Every structure is written in C-alpha cells, then in structure tokens.
Amino acid sequence: MTALSLPELLARSARGRPDQRAVVADRTLTYAELDDLAGRVAGALASRGVKRGDRVGVFAPKSAGAIAALYGIMRAGAAYVPIDPASPVARAGHIARDCGISALVADAEHRELIRPELPDSVLTSLDVDGLDSLPAADATGEPGPQDLAYVLYTSGSTGSPKGVMISHRNALSFVEWAAAELGCGPDDVFSSHAPLHFDLSVFDLYACALVGGTLHPLPADAMSFGESSARSVAERGITVWYSVPSALVMWVTQGGVEPSMLSSLRQVVFAGEVFPTPYLRKLRGLLPTGTGLNNWYGPTETNVCTYHVVTDQDLAGDSPIPIGRPCAGYPCEVMAEDGSLGEEGELLVGGPAVTSGYWADPQKTAAALVPNPRGGQDLWYRTGDLVVRRPDGEYLFLGRRDHQVKIRGYRVEPGEVEMAIYSDERIKEACVIAIEDERLGHDLVAFVVSADPLTEVEVKRTVASLLPRYMVPATVHVRTEALPKTSTGKIDRLALAREGTDA
Amino acid sequence: MSDVKAKLKRFIDEEVLYGEGTVTDDQDLLGGVLDSLALLQFVEFIETEFGIEVADEDMVPANFKSLDAVDAYVGAHVS
Numbered sequence: 254m255t256a257l258s259l260p261e262l263l264a265r266s267a268r269g270r271p272d273q274r275a276v277v278a279d280r281t282l283t284y285a286e287l288d289d290l291a292g293r294v295a296g297a298l299a300s301r302g303v304k305r306g307d308r309v310g311v312f313a314p315k316s317a318g319a320i321a322a323l324y325g326i327m328r329a330g331a332a333y334v335p336i337d338p339a340s341p342v343a344r345a346g347h348i349a350r351d352c353g354i355s356a357l358v359a360d361a362e363h364r365e366l367i368r369p370e371l372p373d374s375v376l377t378s379l380d381v382d383g384l385d386s387l388p389a390a391d392a393t394g395e396p397g398p399q400d401l402a403y404v405l406y407t408s409g410s411t412g413s414p415k416g417v418m419i420s421h422r423n424a425l426s427f428v429e430w431a432a433a434e435l436g437c438g439p440d441d442v443f444s445s446h447a448p449l450h451f452d453l454s455v456f457d458l459y460a461c462a463l464v465g466g467t468l469h470p471l472p473a474d475a476m477s478f479g480e481s482s483a484r485s486v487a488e489r490g491i492t493v494w495y496s497v498p499s500a501l502v503m504w505v506t507q508g509g510v511e512p513s514m515l516s517s518l519r520q521v522v523f524a525g526e527v528f529p530t531p532y533l534r535k536l537r538g539l540l541p542t543g544t545g546l547n548n549w550y551g552p553t554e555t556n557v558c559t560y561h562v563v564t565d566q567d568l569a570g571d572s573p574i575p576i577g578r579p580c581a582g583y584p585c586e587v588m589a590e591d592g593s594l595g596e597e598g599e600l601l602v603g604g605p606a607v608t609s610g611y612w613a614d615p616q617k618t619a620a621a622l623v624p625n626p627r628g629g630q631d632l633w634y635r636t637g638d639l640v641v642r643r644p645d646g647e648y649l650f651l652g653r654r655d656h657q658v659k660i661r662g663y664r665v666e667p668g669e670v671e672m673a674i675y676s677d678e679r680i681k682e683a684c685v686i687a688i689e690d691e692r693l694g695h696d697l698v699a700f701v702v703s704a705d706p707l708t709e710v711e712v713k714r715t716v717a718s719l720l721p722r723y724m725v726p727a728t729v730h731v732r733t734e735a736l737p738k739t740s741t742g743k744i745d746r747l748a749l750a751r752e753g754t755d756a
Numbered sequence: 757m758s759d760v761k762a763k764l765k766r767f768i769d770e771e772v773l774y775g776e777g778t779v780t781d782d783q784d785l786l787g788g789v790l791d792s793l794a795l796l797q798f799v800e801f802i803e804t805e806f807g808i809e810v811a812d813e814d815m816v817p818a819n820f821k822s823l824d825a826v827d828a829y830v831g832a833h834v835s
Contacts, residue, residue: 339791473787473788473791474786474787474788476792477786477790477791477792477795477817477820478786478795478815478816478817478820479815480816480817481786481817499792500792503792503815506812506815507812507813507815507816508811508812508813508814508815508816509813509815509816660793661792661793710770710771710774710775713771713774714774714775714776717774717776722791722793722794723793725774727797
C-alpha cells in the first residue's frame, strides 16, 4: 500500500526489519534505533511547542543524528528546512527568518554561529549530537500527504534565495517511482553524496528507507578525488550511486581508480548537469557490464520528471545524452514562445510531484506555476529549460530561457551574485557572466566598475560573506570605465561574455 | 619557505580562504580547506603558474594532502 508520508517509510522498515542497518555514518543506526531517535526528536519538538505546519531549521552536516532529526521533524508534522552548513551565516539567517522557523536542530558549532541571526519565532533548539538524551516518545501522529515535508532554498534571480515547498505527496510520488525504476530492494547499499539542502538527497534518504536498504552518507573528504570516492564504493559495497556528473567525471579524468573498486555497483544515476558523452563512454568502460547507467532530469520544484537509461548506441557518438521521457505519472508538454504546444520550447511539468510554490512568495509562485496546458484544474511548473522532443518521444536539453546556470549541479542565478557584489557601496556597476568550462561546467566571471581602488580578492570576499562558495566568481575584472551597453541601455552581456572567454 | 610554496600558499589564502584565514605547511587540505571545486581551481592555477601539466594519474589525494605535498609535486615536475 502506498505510504502517506515520508516518516511512514521509516516506521514501516523499522517494523519489518528492525535490526537491518539503516544509516552508516559517524555512527551506525539500525532501523529500530533510527526510528526510536526520530520519535525522541518528534516528542521533544511537540512538547516544546512545535506544531503541525511549522518549519524547523537543520543547520548541521549530514550525520546519523541529522537524518534522525529530519524524520523527527516530519513526524511532529513540521517541515524541515535544511541549511547548507558551509553557508555564510548571513544567508543561513536569511533563510531561517524568511520561513520563520519555530525550532532549530544544529551541532554546537553551527548553533553558535547562527544564534545572533535567529528570528523571534524560534521556541527551542536541539543539539544534533545529543538526541539520545531526549526522552523516548510514542508516535505523535503522522503528517498528512498534503502537509509540507521540507522547504529547500534555491538561488533566486532577484537577489535572495527562494524556498521551494514540497509536500509528502510530492516527494513520495518521486521516491516510489525511483525505487521501482531502479529495482531497489533491502540488499541495496545507497551512497549518499548530496548534502541535505541539495534535492538529490531526497532520493538517497527516502528510496533507501522505502526498501529498507542501508544508507552511507559519504564524508566530504571522500568526494575530493576520484580515487577517494571509488575507494568508498569498494569499502562500503555501494550498489546504488546517485550524484552530479562532476563526481563521476573524476573517476575517468583522475588517477587511481580501478574497475575492481567499482564492482559492487548495480545502478549509477546522475542528474543536475549535462554529462559529456566522451567521459560517459569512459565511465561505461570502468563499470561492471550489467550496471545500469541512468540520466535523470528535474528541478527541485518537481524532483525528477524525465529519465533516460543510457544505451551503447548513445555512447557510440559524441551527441549529447537525452534527458529522456517523462517518468510514469509526470505529464510533460513543450511550449513555444507564442504559448502553443509543440516539439521545441520550454518544458512544462504537471502531476503529483509538482511543488505548490515558493514559501511566502505569491509573485514568484504565480510566475512559475501555470494552468494545466491540457485544460485540467491543476497547476504545472514552468521549468525555464528549453528542450526539443525527438520523434521517439525523448527530450533533448537545449539550454535555459534565462541566465540561470548549473555549477556542480547547483542552480546559480547570476542576478543573485550581482546583488551580493552590490552590497559593497563602492561598486557602481556589476555584471556576472557564466563562461563554459570543460572541467567545472561553468565559471562565473564578474565585471565590476568602481572609482575606488578595489582588488579582485576584496570583491570575492564580499560575495563569499553572503553566498555559498560555488557562487563566488572565479575571476573578477575591476575597472573604472562603464560596462558596455546595448542600444536599449542594458548591460551588453554578450560583449562581456566574449571578453570573458578571451581573457 | 620555497618560492613555489609561497605562491601555492598565497593562492589558497586569497582565492580559497579569501584572506580570512591562512594555511600552514602540513595542514590537511582535503579535510575542509579544498572542496572539489576549489581543488580544480587550484590545479588550474598550478598548471598556469608553473607551466606544468598535472597528469590525470597524478590527480590523487597523496599529491594534494598538504602544502608540503603539493610543493614536492610541483618541485618534481618543473623543468
């Protein structure tokens, strides 16, 4: 029977396989132990005033305790709001205030950092490393399918991040499809590579709990080099791997990776960026013959909505790999600029996985969610991604309708970076351009105008104090003369892009 | 400190830590200083600054675990 909420997945596996290892991280927890810990969190939050529909911030690295906290928050009927533990405190505070969290789960270090930034709405905080000492608690009542499970903040073009609201029903639609598509079962060992604030983690956490498998969050230092992450696969016997392409490209572009290290892999899934076909061909050669290679596509607002199983034919040439066909239950249409439906244009997605919008932002919500183009009552999500539908029904990704780019799978709006640069009042003009880079995907290049003697490092430091590291421009050109303009008086981004590429 | 090591240190202090910290010679660079993105930028810097090519098979933790390790690697490859 279909589950009604994400924590129900944990409760079921805890009943069915209490002694199975659920999480292997800084400590190992069985399903019974993880369920017990989640119950303690839910009980503590409820007894301290956290109510159904509240938001609870999680500001800590991905540990066994943090995972228990997510389940506990949801079991209390609240939505979790994961905040990048590497995020500058100003941004972390902005997120906490924007959605008015009523409680915080953090480790000691992050709790101290964010304390001055917390809103008055915060009733209590829990130490993620001390959850065992909370009193054992009985079930506090499961959330309903329409309740929010989590709010994920993603880059916003107008200068501040926006909170994507995902309900239990939204997330479960994806998770159930994903586990079935990959044929997952209780013997599967899932690597968990994405941090909690990155939507890729939704698959690892909940597809694993659904089938009663074992989850291995990989430590950050295991992800710096191909050799380190490949060793992790071997040591942990990983069978299901899901990450951005760049983490897999390291296996074929760096030294020290042997096919024998990867022999346990049954399914390899990548998403979030384009995987260059020549590298994918090399990856195929490293993996066991029967290992599935899957290209998944989907924004945070819908989770994964199209998929493609990579074939030998795909790898024969250098053509890009399609993002594939719609997942079961995800209607998709392609809309041309004039609003007509057809073969080439912007991808629209409908169905049960689509977000209900952005937290407390009706304007952005109205821009992103449009009436069902087929005439139904529901709202569909405008992805902003331009695609073409091939005769066989598979979609090919062509690019973006706007300036958004992906860096390491993270969405980056150059406008948000520009706003951060403008926080330095000495700066008169700023423009951020994304230049394609073979190894990094995209490099951000900033053009800055100031009458004051400003150094490149100063500008980077300003941005780094406000935004995550992947949003800090790799290069900053500081100049005194004005930026080039188009005939309509806008900054000429194309001219700057040429300049950035030549530099 | 060697000239090479000083340049490596300056890159990390300025381009990775944005002047808000400093690394020591034997500090573990892979346990929090260099994430995978910063690492690739660091490699690009090394290739440009010292005119060497960091071969694929050299992209392993042992060569990048500390300033001392990178210094030794660069020293062995500059002609």
